[in-house]
Amino acid sequence: MELIGSTVDVIQGCDGGKGQISVVIEYNYFFRDKNGIYAYHSGDQELTLLKDIIPSTVERDNYDQLREFQKKMKPQT
Numbered sequence: 001m002e003l004i005g006s007t008v009d010v011i012q013g014c015d016g017g018k019g020q021i022s023v024v025i026e027y028n029y030f031f032r033d034k035n036g037i038y039a040y041h042s043g044d045q046e047l048t049l050l051k052d053i054i055p056s057t058v059e060r061d062n063y064d065q066l067r068e069f070q071k072k073m074k075p076q077t
């Protein structure tokens with residue numbers, strides 16, 4: 001299995017340096033093997049198979065592709 005990239009979701013941003021609000025971020029990691037593309041979101045217990053993506057068409061660290069993969073992930077609550 002190969003890491004093809006990651007994205008970050010800013011759940012709660014910076015308060016401008018006042019130190020009153022903690023910054024909250026969550027990570028999305030994307031992997032591939034010969035059978036498919038998989039996603040992992042912070043806190044998940046397992047990888048999610050992203051359907052209808054041919055692994056050989058995916059480029060490593062291609063931000064546009066990673067954002068499209070993120071849209072295919074299950075909705076985050």
